[in-house]
Amino acid sequence: MRKGEGLYQRGGKHGTWWLDCRINGTRHVVRLGKGISRSAAGELASVKRAAFLKGELGIRKRKDVTFDEGRKKFEAWADANKKPGTARAYKECLRRLAESFSGKRLSQISAFHVEAHKQLRIKANARVRANRELATLKRLFNLCLEWKLFEGTNPVTAVKLTKEPRQRLRFLEPEEEARLLAQCAEPLRSLVLMGTNCGLRLKSEALTLRWVDIDLPRKRLTVSAAYAKAGSSRTVPMNSTVVTTLSQLPRRSEFVFTKPNGKPYHAVRGFREACQRVGLKGVTVHTTRHTFATRLVENGVDLRTVQELGGWATLSLIQRYAHVAPTRKAEAVEGLVKHFTTLFTTPEKQAMGNTA
Secondary structure: OOOOEEEEEEOOOOOEEEEEEEEOOEEEEEEEEEOOOHHHHHHHHHHHHHHHHHOOOOOOOOOEOEHHHHHHHHHHHHHHHOOHHHHHHHHHHHHHHHHHHOOOEHHHOOHHHHHHHHHHHHHOOOHHHHHHHHHHHHHHHHHHHHOOOEOOOOHHHHOOOOOOOOOOOOOOOHHHHHHHHHOOOOOHHHHHHHHHHHOOOHHHHHOOOEHHHEEOOOOEEEEOOOOOOOOOOEEEEOOHHHHHHHHOOOOOOOEOOEOOOOOEOOOHHHHHHHHHHHOOOOOOOOHHHHHHHHHHHHOOOOHHHHHHHHOOOOHHHHHHHOOOOHHHHHHHHHHHHHHHHHHOOOHHHHHHHHHO
């Protein structure tokens, strides 16, 4: 007999009967009586079990919602508190998690089950997505604990995230940018320039930019805190390219970038098709932002300033964006030759060289 699953007697034929049961996931061992028959012990056990379930013996029923109930609460919370894009990302992760955990109570989901889901996603070549799904599941458990919908421990804390492959950050060379711009009609062309010259996030910042946010005489624009990823507004100076570009755009709506009828413009598909036409591989709308950071660093701008201009939350984030191009590295190493030559050239040799 497994622990927590039965009725048994100790002390021989006239010994004591015990009930060993699990209620709401907790094991309970109860003394029923001595010198009674098995049938009497069974009847007492039934009464005790019923009393346990009703809470009459001081055992409070543990709160333990199902994954599906927690999912609905989570999605409602995300819709009310997160940006639409973040809420959509959460919902996609929850949809995948439901394939493994739908129908289960949260108390039934162990670290073993979470690890099994992770391994399943890795086999499906979704290593990065597996981490996002585990982070979402961890958040779901924490919220249910916070909302008193679940009493227990968060099993995701015992599972290690999978190591994600490091990918090279793609940025546009000047020749590539020229080819891309040649294939972009307005307002897509201007959006690309806003990315490479101002570092705006295309979907959340550039497409939500309003004319009241732009100060052409002072050559600056303001990214509203409502749309900035870091949650705080920032002011970005505009160079002459951006000022000229914005000055030529028609004002059809309160938003800067719209369709000819004034309705919101969605640029992702058009951007992808333009890249395909000119044969640019590995380029996404975020590549323009990588390009902005890379060019600033190549021109000697310090990382703190790059962080402030682009609105990165931490300096550690900008370090992965502001990589130095191979040509810049070669120039830096070649510069050591001049230092070496100057260091080991005597004044006499320098004078001889000047008179030669």
